[in-house]
Each structure stands twice: as C-alpha cells, then as structure tokens.
Amino acid sequence: MKxxxxxPRPDWPAKVAALGLDFHTNDGEPYWWEAACYAFSAAEIxxxxxxxxxxxxxxxxAVDRLLEASDLGRLDIPPAYWPWIAESWRRxxxxxxxxxxxxxxxxxxxxxxEYNADTPTALIEAAVVQWxxxxxxxxxxxxxxxxxxxxxxxxxxxxxxxxxxGHQTSLHLxxxxxxxxxxxxxxxxxxxxxxxxxxxxxLDIAEIGWNGSAFTDLTETxxxxxxxxxxxxxxxxxxFGAHLLRDLVGIVEPPWKxxxxxxxxxxxxxxxxxxxPNLLPASHDRGAIIGPCIEKPNHGREGNDVRLLGKDDxxxxxRGQVYQALAPLPVFDRWHALIGSWVIGxxxxxxxxxxxxxxxxxxxxxxxxxxxx
Amino acid sequence: xxxxxxxxxxxxVGLTVVGLxxxxxxxxxxxxxxxxxxxNLYADRAACERDYPPSQCQEGSDGGGGSGSGGGWxxxxxxxxxxxxxxxxxxxxxxxxSRVSYETSYRGGFGAFGHALHIGG
Numbered sequence: 001m002k003x004x005x006x007x008p009r010p011d012w013p014a015k016v017a018a019l020g021l022d023f024h025t026n027d028g029e030p031y032w033w034e035a036a037c038y039a040f041s042a043a044e045i046x047x048x049x050x051x052x053x054x055x056x057x058x059x060x061x062a063v064d065r066l067l068e069a070s071d072l073g074r075l076d077i078p079p080a081y082w083p084w085i086a087e088s089w090r091r092x093x094x095x096x097x098x099x100x101x102x103x104x105x106x107x108x109x110x111x112x113x114e115y116n117a118d119t120p121t122a123l124i125e126a127a128v129v130q131w132x133x134x135x136x137x138x139x140x141x142x143x144x145x146x147x148x149x150x151x152x153x154x155x156x157x158x159x160x161x162x163x164x165x166g167h168q169t170s171l172h173l174x175x176x177x178x179x180x181x182x183x184x185x186x187x188x189x190x191x192x193x194x195x196x197x198x199x200x201x202x203l204d205i206a207e208i209g210w211n212g213s214a215f216t217d218l219t220e221t222x223x224x225x226x227x228x229x230x231x232x233x234x235x236x237x238x239x240f241g242a243h244l245l246r247d248l249v250g251i252v253e254p255p256w257k258x259x260x261x262x263x264x265x266x267x268x269x270x271x272x273x274x275x276x277p278n279l280l281p282a283s284h285d286r287g288a289i290i291g292p293c294i295e296k297p298n299h300g301r302e303g304n305d306v307r308l309l310g311k312d313d314x315x316x317x318x319r320g321q322v323y324q325a326l327a328p329l330p331v332f333d334r335w336h337a338l339i340g341s342w343v344i345g346x347x348x349x350x351x352x353x354x355x356x357x358x359x360x361x362x363x364x365x366x367x368x369x370x371x372x373x
Numbered sequence: 374x375x376x377x378x379x380x381x382x383x384x385x386v387g388l389t390v391v392g393l394x395x396x397x398x399x400x401x402x403x404x405x406x407x408x409x410x411x412x413n414l415y416a417d418r419a420a421c422e423r424d425y426p427p428s429q430c431q432e433g434s435d436g437g438g439g440s441g442s443g444g445g446w447x448x449x450x451x452x453x454x455x456x457x458x459x460x461x462x463x464x465x466x467x468x469x470x471s472r473v474s475y476e477t478s479y480r481g482g483f484g485a486f487g488h489a490l491h492i493g494g
Binding site: 230 | 380386477484
C-alpha cells in the first residue's frame with residue numbers, strides 16, 4: 001500500500017460534477033482529491049476483501065445474539081421497538097449495503113473501526129467517480145470496485161423477491177435533501193434501482209405523509225417499499241416513529257441494521273470474539289481499555305464528538321459512550337488514510353479511501369481514488 | 374495456461390438519472406413539524422368542480438383513514454391551517470359547502486432531527 005503523487009486532470013471539477021459529484025469542493029477545499037492516489041497489490045486487496053466479509057459475518061452473529069437475548073438496552077434503542085426489530089431479523093428483511101471503516105497499513109490485519117450499516121455515504125465517489133478516474137488515468141490497472149454492478153444486482157434480487165411475494169415493485173426513495181451529499185446519494189440509489197427494474201419516486205423525508213393507515217407520498221399514494229438515507233435512531237424518535245411499528249412498509253436498510261450502525265456493537269463484538277485479528281478491544285468502560293483509545297458516542301456520525309484519549313485521559317462521564325483501543329491510521333505524506341470497505345448483499349464490493357491531516361476522519365476528510373496491480 | 378485473474382471492478386458504470394432530482398422540491402424551513410393536510414370528498418364530479426378546477430378533481434378515495442367518508446370524488450390536499458399554507462396551496466375550495474366530508478393526512482412527521490442538526494452522511 002502506497003500513496004502516489006499525480007497531476008490532476010485539468011478539467012476534473014467538471015468531469016466529477018457531471019457524474020453527480022457536484023459537492024467536490026467544500027469551503028474552497030477540494031473534497032475529491034486526485035493529485036494523489038493509493039496503490040495496492042492484489043494480495044493486499046485480497047486481505048481487505050477477506051476481512052470485510054469476515055467482519056460482516058461476525059456482525060450478523062452479534063445481531064442474532066442481541067436479538068435472541070432481547071438485549072438492546074445497551075444500544076439506547078427504545079424498548080417499544082425491540083420486538084419490531086427482532087421481527088425484522090426473524091423475517092430476514094433484506095439489506096442492501098454498508099461500509100466498514102478499516103485501519104489497514106498493508107502489513108497488519110485490517111482493524112474494524114466501525115460499521116456504517118444504516119446510512120453510509122461516500123458512495124458516488126467510490127462506485128462511480130473513481131471508476132471513471134481509473135478508466136482515464138490508470139486504464140491498464142484494476143480497482144477493487146464492483147459497487148455499481150453489485151448494487152444493480154442486489155436491487156434486482158429485491159425486486160424479484162417482491163414480485164414473488166406478490167408485492168408491488170415501486171420504490172420510494174427518501175433522505176434529508178437539504179444535505180447535497182445525501183440528496184446525490186439518494187439520486188444515485190434511484191439510478192441503480194431504476195436499472196434493476198424498479199419504478200421509483202423521490203421525496204424528501206419531511207414530505208412523507210401519514211393518513212392514519214399508511215405512509216404516503218405527495219400524491220397520497222401509499223408507500224410500499226422505501227429506501228431511506230436517514231438514520232433509524234432519528235426516525236424512531238420523531239413524530240411518525242411510532243407508526244413504523246405497524247410494519248406497513250418494507251424499508252431499506254431494514255430495522256435490524258440499526259443494531260449494527262450503533263457504536264455499542266463494538267463492545268459486543270469484542271465480548272463475543274475476544275482477540276479476533278480484525279477487531280479492537282472495546283468497552284463502555286474507559287478503565288477496561290488500556291492505553292490510548294478513541295471515545296465515540298453510540299450514535300455518532302462522521303467523526304462528530306469523537307475524541308482521541310491519551311493513556312491517562314479519563315472518559316466522558318455521560319453514558320452512551322464507547323471506548324475503543326487506538327489503531328492509528330497509516331500516515332502517508334503526513335496524511336492519515338482510512339479505508340471504507342463496502343458490503344453489498346453480504347459480499348465485499350469495493351473500497352474508497354479518505355485522508356485527513358487529523359488522525360480522526362470526518363465528513364470533511366477528502367476522498368482519494370485507488371488502484372491495484 | 375493459468376486462468377486469468379478476474380477483474381474486481383465494474384465492467385460498465387452507466388448512469389441514467391443523475392441530475393433529474395433538480396426537480397425535487399426542497400422542503401420549507403418549517404416543514405419539520407407535522408402539518409395537517411385535508412382533502413374534501415364529494416358525492417360527484419360536479420360537486421367537486423364547484424370547488425376546484427376540473428384538473429384537481431379525481432375519482433375514488435382508497436387512502437383510508439381520515440376523518441370522513443362517503444365521497445366518490447375528491448379534491449386536492451390543502452393545509453388545514455391557512456396561516457401556514459404555502460403560496461400554491463389549493464385551499465379548502467371555492468364554496469366549501471358542496472363537500473360531503475374530508476380526509477386528513479399529516480406531513481412533516483419525519484425530518485426533525487435532520488432539520489435541527491442539518492448534518493448528513
């Protein structure tokens with residue numbers, strides 16, 4: 001694994017914007033960064049792929065154990081929703097995608113930092129923009145990125161499943177569209193769903209209606225299947241949250257996924273699989289983690305409220321915090337590099353790299369393309 | 374001759390709708406609080422068209438719920454609170470007397486956290 005310095009394509013802003021990445025620059029700082037790229041060997045990609053599928057398998061076992069034991073209290077999920085989540089798991093409601101954040105330096109086994117299993121973003125840049133970059137800049141090389149194909153295949157599977165069950169194959173897609181990145185991600189998901197044969201309708205999350213017996217769109221058509229890029233932990237606590245318990249809508253990501261997108265899954269995994277080479281020690285108790293660690297809230301997003309604690313630093317007194325042993329990100333040219341490893345339909349599907357001067361990756365951390373040989 | 378290592382990238386990345394969402398409306402600032410919407414139910418088309426233009430009158434009412442019943446035709450949804458109504462809100466109808474009853478629907482019951490935090494991703 002290495003970082004290469006490159007000459008950016010002179011017209012890169014127009015090129016990436018044409019692919020849907022019109023949020024390529026934030027406050028004057030490029031978010032899409034092609035003045036560098038990361039290069040991997042095929043063997044390193046194999047390691048990432050294997051670790052990703054292994055971790056996904058461990059996560060499913062953790063969901064099974066927590067739901068079997070009705071032990072969701074530690075995840076700060078309101079008890080009224082526990083049976084509904086368990087039913088979603090029992091029915092095997094299908095999921096589509098998720099993204100592990102991994103610390104990997106090309107030498108030691110990849111370490112799971114967290115699983116963005118509910119509302120992962122950085123999808124367009126990983127699935128589409130870096131693919132076109134590779135075609136133009138490194139045409140003879142390969143890239144660990146079959147995200148686009150796998151998304152279409154997965155939506156086809158869901159469509160066939162819906163057809164077999166006698167359900168409609170129209171899909172509503174929603175998110176918080178004031179956030180341009182969210183809106184573009186939902187647009188992209190609409191695109192792949194369309195290519196998989198779904199009839200689709202977009203609406204902002206605030207436009208979803210409730211008529212007393214169904215969730216509805218702006219034409220008062222009942223919503224049967226919904227893709228939502230909006231966190232479960234927010235939906236449950238909002239005004240319409242209680243209506244979800246009537247199970248009137250098939251939702252992607254399904255309710256059971258909220259167990260995995262919660263940082264409190266990290267201590268559960270460590271308890272179940274202590275010493276696993278792809279996991280880090282994690283606990284709700286700062287004192288249980290020896291040395292420096294990362295403190296993160298159960299429901300944190302994009303590095304918000306994440307703190308790096310030195311070996312003698314105390315944790316936050318508030319509950320709902322997770323402490324995870326520090327796995328420093330590899331540093332190249334003074335940039336800390338994080339691997340986002342995608343899972344689609346339970347299979348490893350590709351990676352995207354983010355880098356930052358700070359050891360903690362945030363939503364401002366820039367995206368850098370990759371290739372392998 | 375050994376098998377060639379299969380590529381691990383997508384063969385084709387074709388996009389069809391990027392840019393289409395430019396037509397999706399962004400909700401108003403105040404839309405993160407639930408808003409009551411109503412639509413009038415009418416016995417027949419003529420009654421509906423006394424309140425609304427023909428293009429806004431539709432037959433059938435399968436939405437269920439609501440506070441009323443009995444109409445074979447219905448008009449468009451409008452805000453029950455006139456002071457919060459959008460500029461293009463169709464209103465309660467020109468006469469408001471020819472309706473049989475009305476159905477109720479609510480919007481804005483999701484999105485409050487997103488609105489409050491205005492974060493994403």
